[in-house]
Amino acid sequence: MRHDHLITSKQLSRGAIETVLDYAAEIDADPSAVADRHADTLLGLLFFEPSTRTKMSFETAMKRLGGDVVDMGSVDSSSVKKGETLADTVRVIEGYADGLVLRHPKQGAATMASEFVDVPLVNAGDGAGHHPTQTMLDLYTIRENAGLDDLTIGIMGDLKYGRTVHSLAYALTNFDAQQHFISPESLQLPREVVYDLHQQQDGTGIKEHDSLEEVLPSLDVLYVTRIQRERFPDENEYQKVAGEYQIDADTLAAANDELTVLHPLPRVDEIAPEIDETHHAAYFEQAHNGVPVRMALLDLLLSDDKRIGGDSDE
Amino acid sequence: MRHDHLITSKQLSRGAIETVLDYAAEIDADPSAVADRHADTLLGLLFFEPSTRTKMSFETAMKRLGGDVVDMGSVDSSSVKKGETLADTVRVIEGYADGLVLRHPKQGAATMASEFVDVPLVNAGDGAGHHPTQTMLDLYTIRENAGLDDLTIGIMGDLKYGRTVHSLAYALTNFDAQQHFISPESLQLPREVVYDLHQQQDGTGIKEHDSLEEVLPSLDVLYVTRIQRERFPDENEYQKVAGEYQIDADTLAAANDELTVLHPLPRVDEIAPEIDETHHAAYFEQAHNGVPVRMALLDLLLSDDKRIGGDSDE
Amino acid sequence: MRHDHLITSKQLSRGAIETVLDYAAEIDADPSAVADRHADTLLGLLFFEPSTRTKMSFETAMKRLGGDVVDMGSVDSSSVKKGETLADTVRVIEGYADGLVLRHPKQGAATMASEFVDVPLVNAGDGAGHHPTQTMLDLYTIRENAGLDDLTIGIMGDLKYGRTVHSLAYALTNFDAQQHFISPESLQLPREVVYDLHQQQDGTGIKEHDSLEEVLPSLDVLYVTRIQRERFPDENEYQKVAGEYQIDADTLAAANDELTVLHPLPRVDEIAPEIDETHHAAYFEQAHNGVPVRMALLDLLLSDDKRIGGDSDE
Incomplete structure (x- = not known):
């Protein structure tokens, strides 16, 4: 067999x-x-x-x-x-x-x-x-913390090269999820991925942003990914961009109190250590899942x- | 004890x-x-x-x-x-x-x-x-596919440096095996190995060849080994020699229908992938054994x- | 919990x-x-x-x-x-x-x-x-071979950089041990370690030496460590020093018949292989412990x- x-x-x-x-x-x-x-x-x-x-x-x-x-x-x-x-x-x-x-x-x-x-x-x-098992553990952690239905999720960081992000986004089209994609312009989702996601979901659940600020209060889950220095030809441009997509306690002051923060790990400085002890942090639990x-x-x-x-x- | x-x-x-x-x-x-x-x-x-x-x-x-x-x-x-x-x-x-x-x-x-x-x-x-456990799994695979008695086996490729080949040849002198050694002249069995094999077996079962063609039809088993590029000082000489000791479907057209092809693996291009699906191929089974x-x-x-x-x- | x-x-x-x-x-x-x-x-x-x-x-x-x-x-x-x-x-x-x-x-x-x-x-x-588990296995081996009470132990070699040695020395202050430290001057115990040991034990059990000869006959245990070539800026100085802290059968002729020789391994040439077969050698047993x-x-x-x-x- x-x-x-x-x-x-x-x-x-x-x-x-x-x-x-x-x-x-x-x-x-x-x-x-x-x-x-x-x-x-x-x-x-x-x-x-x-x-x-x-x-x-x-x-x-x-x-x-x-x-x-x-x-x-x-x-x-x-x-x-x-x-x-x-x-x-x-x-x-x-x-x-x-x-x-x-x-x-x-x-x-x-x-x-x-x-x-x-x-x-x-x-x-x-x-x-x-990388389907990563996607499944992401879905599992989202379901445990926020549920998969009526979900509003922000996915932030390097959305161009991130395999993890693409798989998760596709998988979420199976559920009633509103997906917000937050990245610098140079690291946006590839156009063919956006096209595919629209096909799956009539485009109703997909939005792109270049700043976290406008969507943060509405999010149940914020999925942060690493922006890799080596993607940028110019160190200055990296510094400028990376800083805008890092989160700390100040950032989260504007968040929903129930917000769950995820990250596929390893992180470098995308999430400040001060977040680790808050009830928002679920990235170690995510790894353990x-x-x-x-x-x-x-x-x-x-x-x-x-x-x-x-x-x-x- | x-x-x-x-x-x-x-x-x-x-x-x-x-x-x-x-x-x-x-x-x-x-x-x-x-x-x-x-x-x-x-x-x-x-x-x-x-x-x-x-x-x-x-x-x-x-x-x-x-x-x-x-x-x-x-x-x-x-x-x-x-x-x-x-x-x-x-x-x-x-x-x-x-x-x-x-x-x-x-x-x-x-x-x-x-x-x-x-x-x-x-x-x-x-x-x-x-490398006695390699020899034992070779013997096991030969026995399962062709039997160890009344065996006619061809051993081809790099016979000079191949430890695997020497051990197998010695072990086969315990059985009624006719051994044909097929290699370019520069990669023949070392003279002392030939001498030892003759001593074990009165020389009756040992023959050396520089071409597969003349012995192929008589073989129950063909044991192919890799000819390593680095043995040759001159790339041209390697190309000339290596090609003659590679087998494909055309080569095997002249073989006994019961022929079993073995190889200690990894192979590079000694055996064409088209052989893999034929009933001759037993090299993956050999590895599993x-x-x-x-x-x-x-x-x-x-x-x-x-x-x-x-x-x-x- | x-x-x-x-x-x-x-x-x-x-x-x-x-x-x-x-x-x-x-x-x-x-x-x-x-x-x-x-x-x-x-x-x-x-x-x-x-x-x-x-x-x-x-x-x-x-x-x-x-x-x-x-x-x-x-x-x-x-x-x-x-x-x-x-x-x-x-x-x-x-x-x-x-x-x-x-x-x-x-x-x-x-x-x-x-x-x-x-x-x-x-x-x-x-x-x-x-490295507490190393210290515990050292103590275990000493106890099995010579006992931890009324113990006279020599600790020889690189006493400056040897973490193993410092931990063992501290641990032995819990017991009635007379500790002799034998090393070239440049590789003596750090002064703060000597100070700490004195504090633990009123200094009654601690002595430093630059030669094994004077203390060897009194020892129940000789704990040998490696002197690393890279500690010496000058190859000549290394050669001069290292040779004095190597032991062989001649060295041990002056030892107590009950002497146990230990070494945390790997050794290079601090202990001559001829010692391995004597009843003094307990360094493989030590590793196994x-x-x-x-x-x-x-x-x-x-x-x-x-x-x-x-x-x-x-």
């Missing part, structure tokens, strides 16, 4: 997303109930670019389900360096593992790799492509008796 | 080899029967040079037996860099583990190291020396109640 | 030290009794500088208690490289693990980090600061029903 793969959150319908989030909540409430569910399972980790955070989260999830991992390690010390193709690498490593997690710098790598293997493959980021969400996804993918649910109706 | 070590396949008699292969087949047929056999066992991994594939295979094997590993990691971050001797390193790490797997760039390292430790040590490759074969070997070495069997009668 | 952290051996009273050593001895005598005690426990390993030996020892200890680890891996491939603060890193990783082990190049890092997390944190070395000692410490820190005992009365 050919197993499911998890390549993009676009493949998941609203129903499938809710199945995963409900199951993650169930696991989060009582992890001991699944602590031995995958006692003889080995998950193969293939990270073709470094991503400690994501790798540790998958490893923790698998081990919290009673299983274990085998890790390809860094590309520098692997057969890849001898010129092996990705197709060959995954076909060898599927012989060691009951499932694979793949991170790769090239967009489309996960789809291609999934065509060569018979065990479930999870895309843990393929360049500018997708990666574990129950990935436990739910891995269990659904690795179990013969469970399914994520209906495929997308796309 | 002093345990056994596994340093070279030369130490194994035909009887011992068959014990291991039989046991590997038993495990392969029902891995769940041994899934908890070594639940409290820790295997120490000491890889003084990178070898992701071999390391993952040992790690998988140990974990499939219910055990776990502790990995020294890369030499760059270890005490070795501070000038520690191999003898000291293995004496420290044997305190952490119930068995050791050693990969080292220097020939003879495994033998030397084994003299300092009281836990079983498995040689996972010592420079130009031995590393797991049951290493499970069998580890179980035999780590158990008090099992033995690999008689030592070599050499 | 806020758990304990283990930051420095100074926080441990004599009673607490003895509780740990007694429990380590109990575990060493019958490790199987605790083999499943922490079956669902994950220990997070955060090594901001390489230390294979210490990391493997912690990993082994956790696994011998039935648990497992999640390892941040090298800093090169982590979020730290993107500019994340230590406080953020530990707050993310505590979401994956039930306890943390931290190694960091900066003195004070463990104390700082411990203030941000709710799971127990063990300091595995913070620059020139502390890291496992039961860390098992005892981890079990005490990770269990709700156990405590290390009274805090220091400092």
